[in-house]
Amino acid sequence: MKAKKAFFALSFVLMGSMLVSACASPGTPTESPQPTQAQAAPTQAQAAPTQAQAAPTEGAVPPVTIVVSSGGFGNNMTVGIAMYKATYPDRQVNMIVMPHDSMYDKLMTQLTTHTGGVDCIPVEIPINLQTMNPFLEPLQPYIDKSPDLNFGQLLPPNIPAARYPYPDGQIYTIPVRQGVDLLHYRSDLFTAAGVQPPTSFEDMVTVAQKLKTPGLYPLTMPLKQGTYGVNSFLDVYHGMGGAGILNKDLKQAALGPTAVKALQWMIDAVYKYQIVNPTDLNSQIEDVFTNMEKGRAAMGVISSGNIYNLDPDIVAKGGSIGYAELPYDAPAAGNGGVYWAYAFGINKDSQNKEGCWDLIKYLASNAPQVQMAIQSGNGPSLGTVFTDPAYLASPFSSAAAATKLATTYALAKDPSPKYNQIVDIFAAEESSALSQKETAQQAIDKATSAINALLSGS
Amino acid sequence: MAPHLRSIRCSLMHRSDRRLSILMVAPAIVFILAVFILPMAVSLQQSLTNLNMTTGESAAKFIGLKNYVKALRDPETLNSIWVTVSYTAVTVSAELVLGTVVALVLDEVIGFQRLVRTTIILPMMTSSIVVGLIWRLLWNADYGVINAILQEVGLPRPFWLGPGLAFSSVCLTEIWQNTPFVVLLVLAGLSSLPEEPFEAAAVEGASYLQSLFYITLPLLAPVFLVILLFRTMFALRAIEAIWILTSGGPANETMVYGLHIYREAFAYFNTGYASALSWILLVMMAIFTFLYNRALQLGT
Numbered sequence: 001m002k003a004k005k006a007f008f009a010l011s012f013v014l015m016g017s018m019l020v021s022a023c024a025s026p027g028t029p030t031e032s033p034q035p036t037q038a039q040a041a042p043t044q045a046q047a048a049p050t051q052a053q054a055a056p057t058e059g060a061v062p063p064v065t066i067v068v069s070s071g072g073f074g075n076n077m078t079v080g081i082a083m084y085k086a087t088y089p090d091r092q093v094n095m096i097v098m099p100h101d102s103m104y105d106k107l108m109t110q111l112t113t114h115t116g117g118v119d120c121i122p123v124e125i126p127i128n129l130q131t132m133n134p135f136l137e138p139l140q141p142y143i144d145k146s147p148d149l150n151f152g153q154l155l156p157p158n159i160p161a162a163r164y165p166y167p168d169g170q171i172y173t174i175p176v177r178q179g180v181d182l183l184h185y186r187s188d189l190f191t192a193a194g195v196q197p198p199t200s201f202e203d204m205v206t207v208a209q210k211l212k213t214p215g216l217y218p219l220t221m222p223l224k225q226g227t228y229g230v231n232s233f234l235d236v237y238h239g240m241g242g243a244g245i246l247n248k249d250l251k252q253a254a255l256g257p258t259a260v261k262a263l264q265w266m267i268d269a270v271y272k273y274q275i276v277n278p279t280d281l282n283s284q285i286e287d288v289f290t291n292m293e294k295g296r297a298a299m300g301v302i303s304s305g306n307i308y309n310l311d312p313d314i315v316a317k318g319g320s321i322g323y324a325e326l327p328y329d330a331p332a333a334g335n336g337g338v339y340w341a342y343a344f345g346i347n348k349d350s351q352n353k354e355g356c357w358d359l360i361k362y363l364a365s366n367a368p369q370v371q372m373a374i375q376s377g378n379g380p381s382l383g384t385v386f387t388d389p390a391y392l393a394s395p396f397s398s399a400a401a402a403t404k405l406a407t408t409y410a411l412a413k414d415p416s417p418k419y420n421q422i423v424d425i426f427a428a429e430e431s432s433a434l435s436q437k438e439t440a441q442q443a444i445d446k447a448t449s450a451i452n453a454l455l456s457g458s
Numbered sequence: 459m460a461p462h463l464r465s466i467r468c469s470l471m472h473r474s475d476r477r478l479s480i481l482m483v484a485p486a487i488v489f490i491l492a493v494f495i496l497p498m499a500v501s502l503q504q505s506l507t508n509l510n511m512t513t514g515e516s517a518a519k520f521i522g523l524k525n526y527v528k529a530l531r532d533p534e535t536l537n538s539i540w541v542t543v544s545y546t547a548v549t550v551s552a553e554l555v556l557g558t559v560v561a562l563v564l565d566e567v568i569g570f571q572r573l574v575r576t577t578i579i580l581p582m583m584t585s586s587i588v589v590g591l592i593w594r595l596l597w598n599a600d601y602g603v604i605n606a607i608l609q610e611v612g613l614p615r616p617f618w619l620g621p622g623l624a625f626s627s628v629c630l631t632e633i634w635q636n637t638p639f640v641v642l643l644v645l646a647g648l649s650s651l652p653e654e655p656f657e658a659a660a661v662e663g664a665s666y667l668q669s670l671f672y673i674t675l676p677l678l679a680p681v682f683l684v685i686l687l688f689r690t691m692f693a694l695r696a697i698e699a700i701w702i703l704t705s706g707g708p709a710n711e712t713m714v715y716g717l718h719i720y721r722e723a724f725a726y727f728n729t730g731y732a733s734a735l736s737w738i739l740l741v742m743m744a745i746f747t748f749l750y751n752r753a754l755q756l757g758t
Contacts, residue, residue, distance in 0.1 A: 105724040112511040112727070131512045131727070225707025279599040281708055282619040296600065417512070420725050428534075432709035435621035 063092035064355040066120035066344070067107065069100040073122070073342055076177055076378035080368040084359060093359060104128055111135040111347070119356040120344045123173050125161040126415040129343075133164040136172045136345035142357045143171065149361050155383050155407050157339045166415035173343030175381035176363045177372075179303040180410035181235050181337020182402050186298045187322035189216075197324035201239065201265055204327045208275035211298045217277040219269065220297035222285045225431035230423050231338050233430055234411075235301050237262040239328040239335035244414040245422060245451070253451040255444050263433055263440040270434065281434055295319065301326065301337070304379050304403040323402040325409075336410025341381060379403070418454060425450045505733035512727050525734035535735065537710055538718040539742075545625070545714060546693040549632045553689055554682065556633065557640025562670070564641065565648050575645075582638040590702025593631045594619075597703070621708050628700050628712050632693065640685050647681035648674070680754060687750040691743055715739060 066081070068074040074097050081093050096118065098106050107121060111132065121136065123129050143151055151159070151171070158175040160167030185197055193211050198204040208218035221235075222228035234245075240262050247254040269276045277297075280287075289308040291297040310319050328335035344360040346353050362368060369385050372378035374394040385391050386400050413419060426447045433443035505525055509518035529535045560578070567574060581589070596602050597618040605615040618627045655673045664672070697716040700706065706713035719739070723732035 108511065108727060109724070112514070134512075224705060225709065226705050277600070278620065279617050281617070281621070282599075282624075282704065418726070424721060424725070428707070428710045428713075431707045435709045437621065437709055 061091050062352050062355060063094050064119050064352055064359050065094040065096065065117055066356070066359060067096045067098055067103070067118050067122055069103040069122065070097055071100050072377070073100070073177060075376045076372045077363065079372045079375045079378070080176070080363045081359075083368050083371060084362050087362075088358075091355070091358070108132070114349055119347055119350040119352050120360055121347050123343050123345050125158075125173055125175060125341050125343045126163075126166045127413045127419045129161075129164050129166075129172060129345075130415050130417040130419065132345070133172050135348055137348055137350075137353060139171045139174065139346070139357075142346075142361075146357075146361055149174075149364065153383055154364075154381055157407060157410060157412060158341055158343075158381050161339070161341055161412055161415075162343055166412075173345040174360050174364045175341045175343040176360070176369075176378075178339070178341040178379045178381045178407075180339050180379075180403060180406040181231075181301055181326055181335075182304050182399065182406055183324045183326050184292060184300045184302045185322050185324060186292075186295070187320045188318045189298050190322070197322065198327045199325075200327050200329050201236070202329075205269075205273050205275060208299070209273065212275065216296060216298060217280075217291070218275045218298045220283070220288050220291040220300045221266075221276060221280055222283045222288050223266075223276075223280045223431075223434060224282050224284050225427045227423055227427070228283075228285055229430055229434075230427050232301060233262060233266065233426075234413075235326055235335070235337040236265055238337060238409075238411050239326055239332055240265075241329070241331040243411060245426060246414040246416055246455075250414060250416045251455055253448040253455075255448050255451075260440050260444045263430065263443060267433060267436070267440060271436065281431070292321070303337075303340070304399055304406065321398075323399040325402055325405050328409075332409075334405065334409030336406030336408065339407070339410035339412045343381075416455075421454055422451050425454065501733045501736060504730050505737050507730045509730035509733075510727050511729050518730065521730075525731050526738065528731065529735055529738055534710070534713070535715075535718060538713050538715045541625070541711070541713055542694060542696075542715040545629060545632070545696065545712075546690055548629045549636070549693050550686060550689045552629070552633045553637045553640045554685060557637045557685070558644050558678075558682075560637065561641045561644035561648060562674075564645060575642075578641055579638040581635045582642075584635065586635070586696075586698035587702060589631065589635050590699035593627075593634075593699065594703050597627050597631075619704055619708075621711065624704050624708055624711050628703050631699055631703065632696060635699070636689065636692070640689070643681055643685050644678065647678045651677050683750055683754045687747060690746050690750070694739065694743055694746075 066077075068077040078095070081095055085091065085093060103122065104124070107118075108131065109115075110118065111121070112135075121132065123132050123136070143149060151174075154162075154175055155178060157180075158178060162171055162173045162175055163169045164172050183197055189211060190196065190207075195207045195210055198207045204219070211218040221232045223232055234242075237259055240258050242258040242262060243254065245253060245255060266276075270278055270280070277291075283291075285302070288297075288300050288302060292300045292302070293308050293311050295311060295314045304323075310321060326335040326337050344356075344363065346356045346360075350356055363372075364381065366382060366384050366388070369378070369380045369382045370388045370391050373380050373385055373391055373396055377396050380386070380391075386404055391397055392400070414422070416422060429438075429443040429447040429450075432438050433440050438446070504518075506520055506522060507518040508521050508525075509515060564571070564574060564578070584592075596604050599605055599615060599617045599620070602618070604618070608615055616623055618624070651674065655677070656669060659669045659673055695716050696714055697720060700712055700714055701717060701720075704712045706717045715735070716739075719732050719735045722728045722735060
């Protein structure tokens, strides 16, 4: 009897403590400890902002919590945030790093459940702004009281992308990092083979076949089923005159003969011309970097915002990387591939909106943009960076000319709230065609049908 | 004390014991309700709506069983069910056979038993994400260790994670990780077998194989059923390693049901639909559990 009571008492204590701890910590899915300083008390600046925010505010300054993704984005913003802290030593910034692949999912879970303590929200524009905008502050009032921020100096694709609805709605985000797609090529191998960077898709095949040697695939592209595979398709599709997967009103798929031609070219690149390694069917962007770094490929279709280093042994033998615009055929007038950008918005639930505005405005200003580009290869969102002497003197400026040109022609992803689903539908059909389970025409037809069914709600 | 007073006193003591018992288990019941029953009830309710987290609960409408009908008509869902059932059948069968063989061998090992057993269970102790990352490198067609060894011995280098082979590769990865679980359970079963049948068989002149097939394996039948039950439940829910290896590709060859639910819930935020998909999975698992339990009862 006594043992029975003792057992029940112990289970009571254990279960009770579990229950209490479960209630006491609602748990946020953030990856860093929450700021310990109270954020509830508004500063004077939050109450009635009337002057430019460049100078430090008086009194206690609550910390700002900002999320960045792992990889390049996080590395770039670390530079900018370090500069911010050095410039304003009294301002605290709590930077949370989330894995890149799951950052959108985790942020949306936080935003929709209002459980986060994040002030500055990273948004991939324009696509993720379609779903994140209800949770963000409109920024026009902040821009109006900040004469030190010139929104018009952003590179052209950023200006409509930062708005909801795209392209001329309210401004919800300030872009800080941008990418377009370039052709990265081994300039030493090109010189040795006596070829120039290809300007058309036919030229690409000719050049690639001249570069082919055992152990070296001329062209590497990320073709794994998913976002990167679809981006690779869009690079070819845009270069052949295609626009988006959807038509302009975003209500129907716009994949016609050009899409079939683009997908067929990709299939032929793998199996007919054999200029792309079949194993790229499982390549992610990191594999493409590895292929270029280790000298396994002579050309790669890579975003301008991604930087990697050639293997030192290859550099010692004269290896070097050049950058060129992607090839294109008429009716396209140029090919910048897929435009993407990361921007920051202010969380509507933030207790420190002014602090967040100070920070993101700073990250979008010239000096940090130049340093983020020089120190960590950030793709600048600001046009003035490309003429800055410090940037032009840095190694990263070798891609500057190609990047500026590509920015002119790059096309944004379709700003549809269902973009993720559309990409997954297309990715499966693209992968099926690249695996030779169906023809390019069949893949495009099936994708069109499934996308239209999704958009019509059936 | 008078007998009738004694019995009243006993009855009062029993009642207070009962109240005390209920009070003591109350936190556990509340915990189970809060963590298990209540979320399931909410999930069931959501599965009958068109809830999308980006538009919020205020925009959600009751749609009855439409999510379930949509799921059972959706080619992607049906494909993922087929892939999952195939994956489960292949991996569970292979793990059971391989795990039993390894356990029988280990049972005969005399020296270094602890070292061998600890090494054997290492894959099971490794996180599925890490397993996926390791095997992604191993399976790499260009610079993976497996193809490097094959090249050294003059064999062709397959594209392990490519079309036609990706399914087998993810199955092998799962088998590598989870066979130790089977080994452990079978070893435990072997150590609890009675000795008398084996002694009798030895006296009758039965060979090792005859003892194995007519005594050992039949006696281990309840253990096998428990293994089948657990491994089936876990295999039906597999996601992590497959996500790292192939993301469900190429061409949805490895798109398992769990990944499909994950995408609907956390990439598209179709919470209502994802809840319906989850309940379909629960029903599938309940059917398997019922069948295994019946087999177990019939066996005993």
